[in-house]
Amino acid sequence: MSEWDELFRENILDHYRNPRNRGVLEHPDLTYEDANPLCGDRIRMDFKISDGRIEEVRFSGHGCSISQASASMLCEEIEGKPLDEVKKLSREDVLEMLGIELGPVRLKCALLALKTLKAGVYGLPQWPGEEDA
Amino acid sequence: MVPAPGSAPAPAPARTFDARAVRAQFPILREPREQPLFYLDSAATSQKPDAVLQAMDRYYSTCNANIHRGVYAIAEQATAAYEDARRRVAAFVGAGSPREIIFTRNSTEAINLVAYAWARSTLRAGDAIVLTEMEHHSNLVPWHMLAEEWNARGTAIELRFIPITPQGELDLSVLPALLADGRVKLVSVVHVSNVLGTINPVVEIARQAHAAGARVLIDASQSVPHLPIEVRELGADFVAFTGHKMLGPTGIGVLWARREILEAMPPFMGGGEMIREVKLSGSKWNELPWKFEAGTMPIAEAIGLGAAVDYLTALGMDAVFAHDRELTAYALPRLAAIPGVRLMGPALERRAGVVAFTLEGVHPHDVATVLDRDGVAVRAGHHCAMPLHEKLGVPASARASFHCYSVPEDVDALVRGLHRTRHVFGS
Numbered sequence: 001m002s003e004w005d006e007l008f009r010e011n012i013l014d015h016y017r018n019p020r021n022r023g024v025l026e027h028p029d030l031t032y033e034d035a036n037p038l039c040g041d042r043i044r045m046d047f048k049i050s051d052g053r054i055e056e057v058r059f060s061g062h063g064c065s066i067s068q069a070s071a072s073m074l075c076e077e078i079e080g081k082p083l084d085e086v087k088k089l090s091r092e093d094v095l096e097m098l099g100i101e102l103g104p105v106r107l108k109c110a111l112l113a114l115k116t117l118k119a120g121v122y123g124l125p126q127w128p129g130e131e132d133a
Numbered sequence: 134m135v136p137a138p139g140s141a142p143a144p145a146p147a148r149t150f151d152a153r154a155v156r157a158q159f160p161i162l163r164e165p166r167e168q169p170l171f172y173l174d175s176a177a178t179s180q181k182p183d184a185v186l187q188a189m190d191r192y193y194s195t196c197n198a199n200i201h202r203g204v205y206a207i208a209e210q211a212t213a214a215y216e217d218a219r220r221r222v223a224a225f226v227g228a229g230s231p232r233e234i235i236f237t238r239n240s241t242e243a244i245n246l247v248a249y250a251w252a253r254s255t256l257r258a259g260d261a262i263v264l265t266e267m268e269h270h271s272n273l274v275p276w277h278m279l280a281e282e283w284n285a286r287g288t289a290i291e292l293r294f295i296p297i298t299p300q301g302e303l304d305l306s307v308l309p310a311l312l313a314d315g316r317v318k319l320v321s322v323v324h325v326s327n328v329l330g331t332i333n334p335v336v337e338i339a340r341q342a343h344a345a346g347a348r349v350l351i352d353a354s355q356s357v358p359h360l361p362i363e364v365r366e367l368g369a370d371f372v373a374f375t376g377h378k379m380l381g382p383t384g385i386g387v388l389w390a391r392r393e394i395l396e397a398m399p400p401f402m403g404g405g406e407m408i409r410e411v412k413l414s415g416s417k418w419n420e421l422p423w424k425f426e427a428g429t430m431p432i433a434e435a436i437g438l439g440a441a442v443d444y445l446t447a448l449g450m451d452a453v454f455a456h457d458r459e460l461t462a463y464a465l466p467r468l469a470a471i472p473g474v475r476l477m478g479p480a481l482e483r484r485a486g487v488v489a490f491t492l493e494g495v496h497p498h499d500v501a502t503v504l505d506r507d508g509v510a511v512r513a514g515h516h517c518a519m520p521l522h523e524k525l526g527v528p529a530s531a532r533a534s535f536h537c538y539s540v541p542e543d544v545d546a547l548v549r550g551l552h553r554t555r556h557v558f559g560s
Contacts, residue, residue: 005557039514040528064496
């Protein structure tokens, strides 16, 4: 196996196979769902928010390993964090979590979860990094 | 003369060619690369031989001028080269006259031309259009747009669909019922499915459609580049195809239609060249084919398409078809032998050089991403045929497709890559 294969297995497949925070919340304070029309990847996020913190977050949806793994990683990262901090998460942060290089098309898969998160907590339905486009 | 492959497969080829010698004429396959390229996405776009690139370069470097206007030498050379390309394309598909060859941007524009210029001037409220569940979005969306527009103004038209079987073939048993009430004015079908590779029996479909008083449009985007086609023997009224899938450049496509239909149609777009006479109060249309070619056309691209047609003619389309078939026959059992691979589409005898598949437990995008690490280029997704995938119950698929330069080593690399994908995913 190449280094890329190993990284892919360790970083992506672990979360894809054993997703953290997968599911839905019964009475969420916030829910947002988004999809990537190019490939049909779909992610919904439910949030419980109290005292300006993300008390609980769950994601659901379907798609390729990269879209689902990045949702899992992101949920793990933000649970319990103050909204102010969550709002600062950038595409670079997500790519660092994933830890493998991706072409521009797969970048959309990787960033769908962050786009869903930002639209949910921030009301910004845009691709991260394309806010000015 | 090769029979039109409407339903029967092509006969044994009179000629064959050496795909390795062919590859040497394609710069992208010939030039050394950092990583070898196993190009298996010819159904999306084909690679281009030297002959095409040189023909376009020659136009730009020796006689670049606008056509049909200048009275100086290079303008006349440019016009001659452009119109010569039209003659070559007409001969290639067996058109009755070069005037029946309308240059467009691509198949999509050719189908839209029919939807706007013919359908909107011909259909009446209550009419119906028959499509199939196998269509590329380019032969669905123009009709959705037409239906929505007409329904909104109270002149409803109906879209009907020939269903597909689980094997990925058209279920023609329902066609008589779809045509029975005499309201169908157009039957628009794909000749070869871009996902499944299914070769549809368009000759029989056209026969039934004509008997019911309907016109027939064939989306030949995947058939003209790969099969010997004589448009008049298909029995169609309109045939759409695109240059970039047949070794030509992007930006040039073709609508063929029978001359009397084109004569009776109003223009599609207005502008320069498509008019004979313009006064401030109105215009008179130019004659065929220029009535449908408004504005400066993609001249270099048309010339490039002419060179592509020459190249394919020299190979022989019967030999191209046989080559694709041979590779498909090589690929199908090797892919089927990989645990977890599910092949889509019909048996080899009814299939062109396209193999779509899924790998159990791995999303097609992930398959394509791992394959790309080894330089294997396949398409993954819904291939602009979302209704087809929905009908077959798979959200997306991976697809390998061939052309004259494809070799068994490409298939071997794909098979190796799929084993590796299974290994990476631990399935």
